[in-house]
Amino acid sequence: MKRDQDFHDELWGDTLHEECGVFGVFGHDDAAALTALGLHALQHRGQEACGIVTTDGSNFYNKKALGLVDATFSSANVIAQLKGRAGIGHNRYSTTGEAHIRNVQPMFGDLDFGGFAVGHNGNLTNAMTIRSALVKDGAIFQSTSDTETIVHLVARSRAGSVSDRLVDAVRQIQGAYSLVVLAPGMLIGLRDPNGGRLGEAHVLASESCALDIIGADYVREIAAGEMVVVTEKGVQSSFPLQKAPHRFCIFEYIYFARPDSLMEGRSVYAMRKAIGAVLAQESPVLGADLVVPVPDSGVPAAIGYAQQSGVPFELGIIRNHYVGRTFIEPTDHIRHLGVKLKHNANRKFIEGKSVVLVDDSIVRGTTSRKIVDMVRAAGAKEVHMRISSPPTAHSCFYGIDTPCTEELLAHKMSVEEIRNFIGVDSLAYISMDGLYRAMGEARRDPSAPQFCDACFTGDYPVVLTDFENNKTGMVAGSLNSCGAPVKRKA
Amino acid sequence: MKRDQDFHDELWGDTLHEECGVFGVFGHDDAAALTALGLHALQHRGQEACGIVTTDGSNFYNKKALGLVDATFSSANVIAQLKGRAGIGHNRYSTTGEAHIRNVQPMFGDLDFGGFAVGHNGNLTNAMTIRSALVKDGAIFQSTSDTETIVHLVARSRAGSVSDRLVDAVRQIQGAYSLVVLAPGMLIGLRDPNGGRLGEAHVLASESCALDIIGADYVREIAAGEMVVVTEKGVQSSFPLQKAPHRFCIFEYIYFARPDSLMEGRSVYAMRKAIGAVLAQESPVLGADLVVPVPDSGVPAAIGYAQQSGVPFELGIIRNHYVGRTFIEPTDHIRHLGVKLKHNANRKFIEGKSVVLVDDSIVRGTTSRKIVDMVRAAGAKEVHMRISSPPTAHSCFYGIDTPCTEELLAHKMSVEEIRNFIGVDSLAYISMDGLYRAMGEARRDPSAPQFCDACFTGDYPVVLTDFENNKTGMVAGSLNSCGAPVKRKA
């Protein structure tokens, strides 16, 4: 059932992927159902697997499954078994190797104080180093997930309360993380010092759209380095972790988050439109007839581009929303048709026109090339590509699924070479300062960048311990082709 | 697992539904795979079930399944079992009762000349009457599907060739139908005298988007009353059925067909934009800030409306594309959230604005009301609704799944009452002549309407035998609440 990269790209888009979505609720009779709905709203953040853990204060209940949320959690039966008034949930995205149910979050341990469950959005950059030390000391890991490291650190902490033990654990880890934790009588949300996002006190979620779906009011984001402990007594906020400059992932605005979500108080949709408008100012197309989004992620930027430029916005490419995960093709003839499983050019509208395609990013370039081919085959006179992010030239180690740096088209080619590779008449990316301007900043501050933009700049805000150890041979383990440490597979 | 109508409407839209999609291919080594792809492209026409029958000339192979095409037919294994160079396929939509695999098409019979399979898009209006006579004569039906009637009529025909027997059978049936037939050594496409659509000679499909996905060239539509027989010797066209005025279903343009399809040579997307433009001319909104489509069907008309009116087009409502079929809600609190499983208002963009919502139709009005509520709750100052069809006041008996006439909002209420019911500041439908104008006609010709518009006008082009018999008590059988005959359930 191996799909080669090309075919995968055609189906799933040759784009970056977010790792996960997390959700937590405390003090509601429908805790499990609300968590299921929250995960459903966050489905775009991860489609491989999902899980929910609930507690009635003493016992813990959990259900994990591969696949989409509503395949498992739409069953009233399943929900009824997840008892109690508090719960956390997790959506997982993963690209490499086989999915294994034991890697599905939330991770759970039966510790001396009772159950302890954690859902984690992000990647730890010293997980292998810590894991190795723990195993030497007799810890038994059941998964290959980074997140289990946190459970073991809490299990072994000698600190007093559950939240102190969690702080103790988190102080030892590095990387990007937003955690939701469920322990006897409490829900904890903890944001990494470098940025992250969780909703309000009694409901915590990766994005505000998960609050909307359950009708919750948006209160505020948890601040960088903040820990929020929700118990029957109320909400307690503290800042137990070392302060670090706040750098929120800028790609959330460009692509990952749902357009109806708020991030740091900003409307994601508005930001995307603003990016499109800046792009139109920076890189107009003379004599363009149509602005056509590459569906669905390019739509808001294309609207922005169209409104700014005055060129009509049109759905020149139609997406089939029924595309599943597993369309396996039997022959070469059939395989060649792959990209059409998802997209079809609106021939009558494109024929003879000069088309501005707007997309959010180019990763390997394989899908972009096929979409351009399809638009040309539909009779376009000219095809111009506008990208609503700067060139993606560096891998992400904090939770975004990227190819290794060497496979990134922008790492290997100049913009002109990329233009030639994907076969367009002109190609333009938004500039770095243009991007920051669209975000409401005057410009990027190189000494203290306002966002994490490492995928464009290579300027990584968090030390990459496993990666460094690996280079010096300190940690055994396999390497991926980028030389970055990879997790052992089940 | 019963969902009440309200909840169903929230999830699936309170709109009309097409019955089916058909596809056929003759003379290709990948017949089964191409049929699977064609059905995938036609998935929007029916999601309940799908089936494929192939033949290698003597043996026939079939596979039927409930659910989406790619759940079953993406398996190379399944495709490999469907041997031969000719195949037909069918997507089924159904709303009432339980789905049963034996009702899934294509229907197959082992007749004296060999296998005979038929896929049918449309509804027969004298199926019960014919079936009753056949059963009296010893015929044994295995399904409750109309389509099986055709198989029995062919089985009993004394005509000579397979195509003559098919004509013999079809002359006895009334209603709307597009048939694809597979028999030893031949593929047959047959269009009902009142309209229908099939693609080109060697590939036949409900819509042209199914030709695009397999890279086929579009040649022409089969004309009304035309029968096309494809054999190894080539394509033979004839007009064996009584001529009747051609009246193509106008709702295909408004809603059913995919926007990238051609219908009778017209671009569906262009027609929808034209309808939106006429609507903007007929019913402008003074001081409007945004034109917002009700996703996804309202998008092209909203673009047309926005371009005509100069009011900006914005994605003010975001759709969650992961919504499944079965989200069952355990409590009243949760159930109330239903509409949000699919749609969320883009609050930051709507707040304080005067919003023009564009949708394709209002059926019962339940979803419209909830969407309006959601938009108001998001802070809209004014909400104006524009509908890209005339009021739907009559049931369809030709294959479209509609509520019975009594449940149609436009049957019971004036436009002003509907405006009040769904809670908008203003409401306007496109006029009947406006609709025909958008379609490129001068106006509707009342003596010989250019399209079937019975759902708006009640002017039914085909006699409703079963319905009439029923009124006079001639045919035993249950009645639905509209008094229309319904099929017996398995």
Next chain:
Amino acid sequence: MKRDQDFHDELWGDTLHEECGVFGVFGHDDAAALTALGLHALQHRGQEACGIVTTDGSNFYNKKALGLVDATFSSANVIAQLKGRAGIGHNRYSTTGEAHIRNVQPMFGDLDFGGFAVGHNGNLTNAMTIRSALVKDGAIFQSTSDTETIVHLVARSRAGSVSDRLVDAVRQIQGAYSLVVLAPGMLIGLRDPNGGRLGEAHVLASESCALDIIGADYVREIAAGEMVVVTEKGVQSSFPLQKAPHRFCIFEYIYFARPDSLMEGRSVYAMRKAIGAVLAQESPVLGADLVVPVPDSGVPAAIGYAQQSGVPFELGIIRNHYVGRTFIEPTDHIRHLGVKLKHNANRKFIEGKSVVLVDDSIVRGTTSRKIVDMVRAAGAKEVHMRISSPPTAHSCFYGIDTPCTEELLAHKMSVEEIRNFIGVDSLAYISMDGLYRAMGEARRDPSAPQFCDACFTGDYPVVLTDFENNKTGMVAGSLNSCGAPVKRKA
């Protein structure tokens, strides 16, 4: 998933197999559950598939499944869906080709008088001939089962009542059959003129053990040629079919029936013991230390042999009762171990002993040879085989699954050659007259044999129409290697 014959023999025994078990009940609130229990008791008669049809007088309910009865019908849910106070059920055994759910009985048709379901034990010898004529006349068959022929004949009968139409149909068929029929308001049992068996009035079953399991009292067998119609008004018996000499299948006594069943008033267990005793008289073994049954079917005859001869009865071969249907072996080394999946010699008891093995029959001889090998490898000094039937030299066309005559060891070899082939020190079969003597007859009457013993004698009591037609080329269809007509596969 093909198993070669050898491996199949090792697992399932190289023996003959009965086709089916039937069960019917009328007038009980637990009709479906009783039918499930009855089928469970008759499980030894067929393990491939099972089905139940019930009726509440007007509606019919059915459930069919591949596999064992309790895999499907132990679910309270399934039983609850089979409504009504009357039901029939069927267990199916089949050896050739793939099982297909549409061939699972009872066969059902929606006829003009209402539902009609039939379960059939036996084989029709003119089914192909009749089917061919029906198809020419426009009948559409849905299965490849003989039994569907009966449904079509009833559908087309012009006789008055349901039971008259059934008689009309049955008069046209030839072969061996015991039928249970369910129609609106009635249960019908019908025994073929050549023998068969059904239980008492309100409960009908293939064997009396199915009456025991539900606590029913045994009343009498239905006589040859008798039809019993059970309605709310009571039981009506008639003899509508032409009288024919009664010849009950003698192999039921030897092997097929459960030892706790009564057949024609005789205890099956007692008959088997009697056969063993006659065998001991006819073919004693000098100096034997142990009588060892080949489990499980050889046990009663071995007890009879042991008691008659005075040689101790011992379980020298232990059977693993957990053997499933599907143990597929990956390598030659492993495959070689096949017979041990089911049987193991009790080494300590066999070592150095002279062993009398008792088995019910030798078909191809493959398993017998391996069992003898196993017993020798366990250290037996001498191995003597005694068979509780005469040599099986002819195929059965009435419902018993036998290899074609050419594959039967006794068709190809003399007893001495068989002895040599299976590798025993001595081999003896019971004599034909000995067998009849054990059954309580003076001897076999060659002019009017008391039982059907065609598998030993080739003296077939019913004309083999399809077989004969086939020879003369009248009927198209495939032939099996014996030249006997075979059913077309799905």
Next chain:
Amino acid sequence: MKRDQDFHDELWGDTLHEECGVFGVFGHDDAAALTALGLHALQHRGQEACGIVTTDGSNFYNKKALGLVDATFSSANVIAQLKGRAGIGHNRYSTTGEAHIRNVQPMFGDLDFGGFAVGHNGNLTNAMTIRSALVKDGAIFQSTSDTETIVHLVARSRAGSVSDRLVDAVRQIQGAYSLVVLAPGMLIGLRDPNGGRLGEAHVLASESCALDIIGADYVREIAAGEMVVVTEKGVQSSFPLQKAPHRFCIFEYIYFARPDSLMEGRSVYAMRKAIGAVLAQESPVLGADLVVPVPDSGVPAAIGYAQQSGVPFELGIIRNHYVGRTFIEPTDHIRHLGVKLKHNANRKFIEGKSVVLVDDSIVRGTTSRKIVDMVRAAGAKEVHMRISSPPTAHSCFYGIDTPCTEELLAHKMSVEEIRNFIGVDSLAYISMDGLYRAMGEARRDPSAPQFCDACFTGDYPVVLTDFENNKTGMVAGSLNSCGAPVKRKA
């Protein structure tokens, strides 16, 4: 899906159950397939779940499943994924609560030296005490199985080699155990000082029948307290554990083991016959007509009884071998029929006879009573029960699934009361010394009993730490109704 005890007893027998079967193989290309076959032969020791772990020296592969071995491990696909030349497997029996896949053995941990898997037959009597201490120290348990304790003890051991760490771990545990262990490059078998059983060097198994099925030669049992380490270099034996008097479980001879197995060099079948013979000497039945075993376990003892007494052995009760695990009954009427799902009296043979029933034990007495009822209903003149074990009056804490002492009939009633309860004319158990005599001993040595017979005598050879702690309140945890500590459920 709850079955009450009565109904469970009817289906499964009101008897004692063994916990598990273990199997290990080292140095064979078909390691996984051989392990599957071995588990198949040991299926009688546990039917709830099964698992296999294999290793190719560095990587470990595992597959666990609920249900029978051949439901999962007959797939060539599954076997192919279990790579490597060494493997261990486990069959699990369990009676309480829901089965959970995470409790299925072998238990596996990824330790610092590599993979470590263990399969365990027996019960630990201080598992809760040790587990509690480990959790306090930060260990995270994933299951509720005793066996996981061993994995954690090995993980934390500071001893040098894998085998030294295993010894270190095992020295801390108490109870009955036979272990098979798989670690990088080695297979280890370890027998508890109080008895147990494993086969020969390169193949280890609970019973010799698992050697027979794969064609392995029997070499010897591992001695009490012996550890056998198999590596590429060969087999190394040592006695690292404190010597303790060897007391093998006597119930293995009476009931648990397969009759074709050897235990401590004795034939289980021969021992059972000998017990039957002693029983016939001690407790003859005057004027008996038949000796009838309660199938299947009573058969060898009944043969022994019959041969000694001269009363004919007959299969007076027929067992349906198709009985599944899940026959759920919908109504009271049906439920009452429960025992007949499995057993049916052979009426014609029993009528008017004086019957000696031979069974292996009476636990709660519920099934015995129903079987006696059934035999009487079949017309027996007299029913005498003979039991091939002494009265079972004490619970087992070493791995046998017994009701708590208070539920054991022999704990609450005298033999005469039991006779009355089950409704027989006479009842006799074998005497304790008679049992030892049948085993080849002069008599039971009360100061140093030759076997573990605690279930008859209450003389427990191993200290019951958890049970004692529990009494003194030292260990938190739930208690079963016997006051014995029970494992926490998942």
